[in-house]
Amino acid sequence: MADWSDLTNDVLEYIARLLSFPDHCRFSAVCRNWRSVSKWRRYPPAPQLPWLVLDEESDTRKRKFYSLSESKHYSIDIPELHGRYICGSSHGWLFAVDIKITGILINPFTRECYELPPFPAFSENTNVTTLIEKVPSDYIEGPRDYTFKEMQTLVVFKAILSHDPKERSDFTAMILFGQKNSPAFWRPGDSSWTLMVNCPTYRMEDVLYFKGNFYVVSSMNVVHVVDFVPEPKLTVVGPEIWEGCVALQKYLVDFNGSMLLIQRFCEEAPENKSNTVDFDVIKPNLEKNCFYYWDDMDDCALFLSRNSSIFVHSNDFSMCKKNSIYFTHLTQSFSADEFGCHDLGIYDMIDEKISPFFSLEVFPPKVGSPVWITPNPW
Structure with missing residues (x-):
């Protein structure tokens, strides 16, 4: 019988480029030679179905992910995400805010990370040891106090990237922040976020990088x-x-x-x-x-949440419903009653009906809004 570890690299590369992200991880764990091929790839990865980024386990603080292609969840220890609120996903990277209202940009599967400057209206002198802090009027209307835990979910509504930082070092990050979801941008090397000089008085709903422009x-x-x-x-x-x-x-x-x-x-x-x-x-x-x-998306599926737009060709994935929109709950509320993400499912554009893709009874997310992410470990 032939020794599988002796397969030539060109054969192994052909096999590896057909694998999903979980199978690719298993492939790389077989032996040293297979791991070397998985790390030194000269081929584009296979199309990947997005994963759902959930909250963290209360006892281990591991971050929970849901693999749509396998209909199963994974718990991954990512210390950089402990206690952080996910407010965006783009090109396989996550934007996360901690209890001190500081942000990071991280690839959860490689743990490459960028520290982000203080968000607009927050300075480095903010007293983060105080449990209750007056919220700047730029963020919330009405006279009241908010805890920093509450502020985690309110500062940034959405964040996206122009490019994958692994492919281009001159990428731009764009956020929608504050009460009106005002846009602001940051580039590596900048010491602060830059705001628009003419932000409208009405609320912004979403941001997209499209053909070289935001x-x-x-x-x-x-x-x-x-x-x-x-x-x-x-x-x-x-x-x-x-x-x-x-x-x-x-x-x-x-x-x-x-x-x-x-x-x-x-x-x-x-x-x-x-x-x-x-x-x-x-x-x-x-x-x-x-x-x-x-009323027809050419047999494709869209994935909507606080992520950059993601669509896949359903012909590439037998478990993916064509002409459909996979959506998750969106909230900037910090009410315990509204956490729990009850509103998520698949909208069929042909029959205009909604069906579940995820059992909340089996594995309920408890905090914030689940975010779609396409694994990008390569």
């Missing part, structure tokens, strides 16, 4: 582009889509080189919760200043 969409369905020169500002790029302004959440998505605006509609549920009931998919045409509705 775009944001407001609660009024107005799409803006970020102009960096001569000074960073927002410029309206039509059309103004007035339909659906009552949607709970709006998303900007890069779908095969086309910009899509996804609108998510909810209805009230018991205990001050809400349940998603419908989605609208709109394609804005920025050049012709018009838009139209989509």
Whole structure:
């Protein structure tokens, strides 16, 4: 019988490039030769289904992940994420905020990490030893005190990257922060975040890096582009889509080189919760200043949360439902009653029905909003 450890590198590379991330980890653990091939790859990785990033285990503080392709969860010890709140995911990296309201950018599968500067309106002199702190008016309306634990979930609504830091060192990070989800950006080497000089008074809903530019969409369905020169500002790029302004959440998505605006509609549920009931998919045409509705995504699936837009071809994954939107609950609330992420599922664009992909009874997330991430260990 042939010795599997003696397979030539070209054969091993061919096998390895067909593997999912969990199988790739198992492949690399077989022997020294296979591990060497898995580390020194000269081929693009196989398409990967996103994982769901959940909360941490209370006793071990390990971070919990849910693998959609295997319908199982993993607990991974990532000390850099202990006690941190996940507020964004992009190119396989996570943005996380700790109890001192400081942020990091980390690849959870390689543990490469960037320390981020203090968020806007927070200085290095903030008294983090005080349990209760007055919140700057830039963040929350109304006179009240908030604990730092509460502030973890309120400072940054979403964060994304322009590029994978492993591929380009000149990447840009963009966040939506504060009461109005105002955009601000940071680049490696910067000592602080840079704000737009003309932030609108209304709330921003989402941010997207698309064809070399950052775009944001407001609660009024107005799409803006970020102009960096001569000074960073927002410029309206039509059309103004007035339909659906009552949607709970709006998303900007890069779908095969086309910009899509996804609108998510909810209805009230018991205990001050809400349940998603419908989605609208709109394609804005920025050049012709018009838009139209989509009802077919070419057998693809979208994954929506606080992550950069992710879509996969369902033909690559037999367990993935085509023409569908996989979504998770979004909240910036710190009420214990609203933690628990009750609202997540799969929206079928053909029959307009919602079905579960994850059993909360078996493995309930308890804190914050689960985030999709595409494993990027290579």
